[in-house]
Structure formats: C-alpha cells, structure tokens
Amino acid sequence: MSSYIELKNFSQSFQVNGSKVTLFNDLDLSITQGQSYAITGPSGAGKSSLLMLMSGLEHPTSGQGVYVKGGHKQSLEFLRPDIGFIFQQFHLLPELTALNNVALPLKLRGDKHAEDKARVWLEKVGLIHRINHKPSELSGGEQQRVAIARALVFEPGFIFADEPTGNLDQQSATEIADILFSCCQENNAGLVVVTHSETLASRAQHIFSLAGGQLKQTANEMLKAVSC
Numbered sequence: 001m002s003s004y005i006e007l008k009n010f011s012q013s014f015q016v017n018g019s020k021v022t023l024f025n026d027l028d029l030s031i032t033q034g035q036s037y038a039i040t041g042p043s044g045a046g047k048s049s050l051l052m053l054m055s056g057l058e059h060p061t062s063g064q065g066v067y068v069k070g071g072h073k074q075s076l077e078f079l080r081p082d083i084g085f086i087f088q089q090f091h092l093l094p095e096l097t098a099l100n101n102v103a104l105p106l107k108l109r110g111d112k113h114a115e116d117k118a119r120v121w122l123e124k125v126g127l128i129h130r131i132n133h134k135p136s137e138l139s140g141g142e143q144q145r146v147a148i149a150r151a152l153v154f155e156p157g158f159i160f161a162d163e164p165t166g167n168l169d170q171q172s173a174t175e176i177a178d179i180l181f182s183c184c185q186e187n188n189a190g191l192v193v194v195t196h197s198e199t200l201a202s203r204a205q206h207i208f209s210l211a212g213g214q215l216k217q218t219a220n221e222m223l224k225a226v227s228c
C-alpha cells in the first residue's frame with residue numbers, strides 16, 4: 001500500500017506591515033509515494049512556501065494535512081523522518097567530505113553502516129572518485145549529486161526538491177535531472193520538484209502551476225510539446 005500526503009483546504013496568508021497578504025486559499029493536493037510531481041509558477045507565487053507546508057515543516061493559516069502510511073492517518077509532523085530535501089544552493093556542510101555529508105543522515109539515525117551505504121550512493125550518482133573532496137573542491141553539478149545522495153541515502157518515502165537545477169548549466173542540469181528522477185523511481189520515492197524550468201517540469205508525471213493563489217494541473221503532453 002503506497003503512502004500519501006493529502007492537503008485539504010490549505011490557506012496561507014501573512015500580515016506584512018499591518019496588511020494581509022494571501023498566498024493561496026482552499027488549496028487541495030495529494031502526493032503519492034512512487035509518483036513524480038512538478039510545481040511551476042511565477043516568482044513569489046508561493047511554490048517554496050507550499051513545499052514547506054506539505055512537508056509539515058511550516059503550518060498553514062488554515063486547512064488539514066495528513067500523512068497516510070500503511071493505511072494509518074497521522075499529522076504532517078510525522079512525515080519529517082520520511083522526507084529528503086534538495087535545494088538550489090546544495091546546502092552541504094562545508095567542513096565535511098562528500099562521504100561524510102552523505103553518511104551524516106544515517107549517523108544521526110545511529111546506523112553503524114553509514115559510511116558503507118554512503119559509498120554505495122556516491123557510486124550511484126557517479127561520484128565515487130570524489131568521496132574525499134569537500135564541497136569547495138567540487139563543481140556545482142558534483143555538489144548537487146552529493147546532495148541527491150544525501151537526500152536518498154536513508155531511503156525516505158518522499159523527496160522535495162526546490163529548484164534543484166537552478167544553479168547549473170544546461171548539461172549539468174540535464175544530468176542532475178536524469179539522476180534525480182531515476183534514483184527516486186528506483187527507490188519508489190515520491191518526488192516533488194519546484195521549478196521555473198519547463199524542461200525539468202516536463203519530466204514529472206503530474207504537473208501543476210501555482211499562480212494568483214490557484215493551483216491548477218497542467219496537461220503533461222502540452223508542456224512536453226512546449227519544452228521540446
């Protein structure tokens with residue numbers, strides 16, 4: 001039975017200098033393990049905010065969010081140990097080698113085989129020859145490969161990626177997208193990608209556009225045609 005995340009009637013607004021700013025109202029969305037999703041939309045539409053809400057790391061102004069695992073319904077806070085994050089700026093720890101960056105989530109969970117498992121993941125993302133390099137000694141594309149390995153090494157049910165190719169040239173972006181989608185598929189992880197790139201979005205099975213507070217599903221075929 002696949003796990004899933006369900007958001008119902010999600011609304012988010014902020015008080016800025018005494019006036020109310022509404023990002024979205026009554027938004028509904030379901031994310032199922034093993035499926036891939038892209039969220040596109042203009043700058044400031046609330047895509048990153050939505051990612052933080054669906055991961056349970058922030059709370060909506062109103063609405064219900066549930067995480068259903070093994071048929072058991074629980075609040076979104078219980079999702080935290082079961083999600084991996086990937087960011088545009090990589091966010092690797094600068095003092096640690098690639099190996100230790102990837103091993104860290106396992107070490108924090110008390111896994112005695114953390115480094116062996118990290119090595120396997122660095123091999124999967126094509127970086128076995130760079131395991132002792134620190135982030136400053138790696139290219140942007142290599143750092144993002146480390147970040148993907150770190151996000152997936154503890155086999156979470158869901159991966160949330162915020163502009164994962166935003167800092168990369170076209171060739172590195174294509175390579176990173178290949179690795180990200182294939183690794184998530186191999187691990188049966190649900191993948192949610194927030195992006196301005198139509199090329200990246202078109203790889204997802206489900207594509208949404210967030211604009212003017214409305215989340216709308218886009219026909220994948222249409223976007224694929226545009227991005228070709």
Ligand SMILES: Nc1ncnc2c1ncn2[C@@H]1O[C@H](COP(=O)(O)OP(=O)(O)OP(=O)(O)O)[C@@H](O)[C@H]1O
Binds near residue numbers: 042044
């Ligand atoms: N805590 C907060 N208080 C006030 N405003 C906020 C807060 N968090 C986010 N915002 C505002 O919400 C809006 C949406 O931000 P968000 O980063 O989610 O947009 P985005 O669609 O991901 O944009 P981009 O594509 O540029 O990254 C922005 O105008 C931001 O300033």
